[in-house]
Amino acid sequence: MPAAPTPAPAPTLGRRLILLLAVACGTAVANVYFPQAVVPLIAKSLHVTPGSAAIVVTCAQLGYAAGIFLLVPLGDRLPHRRLITWLLLVTSAGLVLAGTATGLAALAAASALVGAATVVPQVIIPMAAGLTEPERRGAVTGTLLSGLIGGILLARTFSGTLGQWLGWRAPYLIAAGLVLLLALAMATALPTTSPTTDQRYPALLAESLRLLRAEPLLRRSCLYQALVFAGFSAAWTALALLVTGPRYHLGTSAVGVIALVGAASMFATPAAGRRIDRSGPDRVNLACMLGAVAAAALLLTGLLGGAAGLVGLGAGMLLLDVAMQSGQVANQSRIFALRPDARARLNTAYMTCAFLGGSVGSWLGVRAYGALGWGGVCALVALLAGLALVRHLLARPWGPAPQPAAPPAPPAAAPTGREDGVPAAR
Known part of the structure; x- marks a missing residue:
């Protein structure tokens, strides 16, 4: 394959730029998650059942998975x-x-479009990994994911509160304005970077699939995140149905309050990243899977109702958020070390699998809640996390973190300007 033109030395990622990128990750990804809090309002406004209205959430996540596969390799x-x-x-x-849709079909189609286009965090994170020294990569990834977590969790507070007072359309229209402002900020603040490949688009898509077949550590990371994220999505999708149903008789703003408690998990991912930089991702994965199983048990207290049930739901969702997001840091740190020249394509394979798992989890969560109630949802979360835990224990990854083979040194006449062999940004 022809080599890309030799670029100038890479710009450094300063603290302000890292914080801006974290805000961008959170603002963008929030658009996939805030519909979860307003599903009951959508159902009432469009005269459909809550189970039917939940298709909006599923379509957003399926669109996100499709966008990751089709757009992130770019x-x-x-x-x-x-x-x-x-x-x-x-x-x-x-x-x-x-926000202007008049029927469920139009809203579902628009949600799929939003999900497909709002894959910006999955472009930013590999970009930042390529502009960061290897010894800081876990910490920077953790910081960006803390912004992403804040967006995921605060999105439900944002939409639940606005939806309660202004209707379900308000979160969509206000989010549209915020994203437009973010587009202007990114157009001026992002550094100019050079491509790491000149492959044609079909070859890029095929490369993501090839990497999934060729890299066992990528497949293992994909499985871990797909299972845990499926449980995470099942719990959050069913939570809105629980707290607005006959057991609690609360509005959608209550979902936002629980999400606000869960936003504390955004402080856990930088710490997880630093731990990964010291000892590798496998031990962090183990702790996260155990935490997800414990979260499922804690969420059962939601069956108590009243204040005690709400406290248990808040604590359980917080623990589940910490487990899922810290596991994400571990998995992405593992895969970004495999092929420095193909980080976007590695992330494409990984995140596509993760969000396919999340989409299935949302669907299963609604079905489990309808058939078995909240207890069935908690059992589903425990089962999915338990499957990931069993796979991890069978892998026996308790030695030193595996180190990828170093890429071949560039010719002396054409230095890349980077120690890891990745073409640097202009």
Whole structure:
């Protein structure tokens, strides 16, 4: 394959830029999650059942999975600034379409479009990994994921509160304006980067599948996150049905309050990243899987009702959020070390699998709640996390963290400007 043109030395990621990228991750990904809190309001407004209205959440996550597979590989092929700006503009347009939809089918289609375009965090995170020294990569990834977590959890507070007072359309339309502002900020603040490959688009897509077949550690990371994220999505999708149902008789703002408690998990991922930098990702994965199983047991207290049940739900969701997001840091740190020249394509395979798991989890969560109630949802979360835990124990990854083979040194006449062999940004 022809080598990309030799770029100038890479710009450094300063603290302010890292914080801006963390905010961008949170603002973008929030658009996939805030519909979870307003499903009951959508159902009432559009005269459908809550189970039918939950298709909006499923379509957003399926769209996100499709966007990861179809669009994130372009992060290795196109300049990041242009790609990210255009994705945000399309996201803003999709949110306007969703906020003005008059039927469930139109809303579901707009949600799928929003999900597909709002994959900006999955472009930003590999970009930042390529611009960061290996010894800081886990900490920087953890910081970006803390912003992403804040967006996921505060999105439910944002939409639940606004939906309660202004109706379900308000979160969509306000989010459209915020994303438009973010697009303008990214167009001016992002550094100019050079592609790491000149492969044609079909070859990029095929490469993600090839990496999934060729890299056992990638497959293992995908399985871990798909299972734990499925349980996470099942719990959050069913939570809105629980707290607005006959056991609690609360509004959608209550979902936002529980999510606000869970937002404390955003402080856990930087610590998880530093731990991974010291001792590798496998021990962090083990702790996260055990935490997810414990969270399922704690969430059972939601059956108590009243204040005690709400406290148990808040604590259980917080623990589940910490487990899922810290496991994400561990998994991405593992896969980004495999092929420095293909981080976007590795992330494509990984996140596609993760969000397919999340989409299935949302669907299963609604079905489990309808058939078995909240106890069935908790059992589903425990089962999924337990499967991941068994697979991890069978892998016996308790030696030193595996180190990928070093990429071949560049020719003396054409230095890359980077120690890890990745073409540096212009």
